[in-house]
Amino acid sequence: MTSEVSLRRALGPGALILLGVGAVIGTGIFTLTGQVAARHAGPAIALSMVIAGVAAALAGLCYAELATMFPVAGSAYSYARAAFGPLVAWVIGWDLVLEYALSVATVAVGWSGNLRSLLMDAGIALPASAFDWPAAVAVAAVAALLVRGVRESAAVNAAIVLIKVAVILIVIGCGALFVRTELWHPFVPANTGAFGDFGWSGVLRGASVIFFAYIGFDSVSTAAQECTHPERDLPRGLFGSLLICTVLYVLASLVMVGLRPYAELDDPAPMALAVDAARARAQGSALAPVVGSLSLLVKLGTFLGLSSTMVVTMLGQTRVCWAMAKDGLLPAWTAAVHPRFRTPWLATIATGVGCALAAALTPITVLGQLVSIGTLFAFVVVSLGLLVLRRTRPDLPRPFRVPFVPWLPLAAALVSLLLMIGLPLATWLRLFAWLLLGMVLYAARARQRRRAGAGSAA
Secondary structure: OOOOOOOOOOOOOOHHHHHHHHOOHHHHHHHHHHHHHHHHHHHHHHHHHHHHHHHHHHHHHHHHHHHHOOOOOOHHHHHHHHHHHHHHHHHHHHHHHHHHHHHHHHHHHHHHHHHHHHHHHHHOOOOOOOOOOOHHHHHHHHHHHHHHHHHHHHHHHHHHHHHHHHHHHHHHHHHHHHHHHHHOOOOOOOOOOOOOOOOHHHHHHHHHHHHHHHOOHHHHOHHHHHEOOOHHHHHHHHHHHHHHHHHHHHHHHHHHHHHHHHHHHOOOOHHHHEEEHHHOOOOOOHHHHHHHOOHHHHHHHHHHHHHHHHHHHHHHHHHHHHHHHHEEEEEEEHHHHOOOOOOOOHHHHHHHHHHHHHHOOOHHHHOOOHHHHHHHHHHHHHHHHHHHHHHHOOOOOOOOOOOOOOOHHHHHHHHHHHHHHOHHHHHHHHHHHHHHHHHHHHHHHHHHHHHHHHHHHH
């Protein structure tokens, strides 16, 4: 069981698009939408969605070029190593550990809340506890699935993605029939006097917070070494998933704020609240039975949606750890590939344990903001890394080339930085503390390797 066993190439363009959609459509649309509308953007949450989608698309162009240049596991970590060397690569890899691990934990907390809601509807109440054990169990189950194999994981994800997309389309279609357009006015509510509290600053803050909803599309690039034709399929997977998710997000958010006043949507299950409003308006109509069943359908769709998001996000986490271990930046055992399943099984188990503990013990608000700032930081580094490689390695083959260089990569970096600025100071301080810890670990690891090298020479 060593790293000489290679990862299996089993993913085509359709599977990659479904992986991207599976990662993106989850906690953001089902839980954060109401919070952003009620606290920051009002009906202009649709604009926040578009801004966040544009930022993701700009970064996605850079990811597409780099992923086809370096079709290996590791995503932004591998690209940063090629552009800037091992130190910057370690920083971005350590940042990705934060991003993916806490993203899995955030989704697991939302999954646990929806499970409790579904069981409550059935008359079963799970006891309250400081330790969120359903979230930990969910993470453990996902880790076991990923150890079993990427092909099996992709098949499970594809089935779940089709179901949750169908649920969102049904909600959009039925809800649109009962939208009250007066609830869209004013579209951009007046600012209350503080940055981020409505107005255009609220639209920006909303885009920064709701950016969490787009996190995961870069998981497609982490599966590059398991693609059948990465130079052709990776760009399709990245942009196909982004386009589908952005359209669904904008339509769903417009329907939700058109069904219920945005100030009433600050709830862990805002889509369910919007459906309740549609059900009340449908009373006495021919659509009443259909709309009446939407509440349960939304909860089931949310439950399944969060499940698939955990699968894809943890897949990205384990591939980054595997790539870092192959470069000697993490212990060698994390690069071990199972001889039968051909997956990085020890890294997956270790990731599962860490994510389970974070999910069980950390508040969801803190988790979500840390994931957003970590992802945006990775986007800045990837965008600048593309410019560096265009200058230092112009000879490398580029099956996909970003147009309008250097302006488009610079725009990608600036937009991501702008969204980072929109996040609270406390989130910046937590990111700084995490990166500082990473530098301490990097220095300790480098000293250990120097001593090992000196011993070998002696």
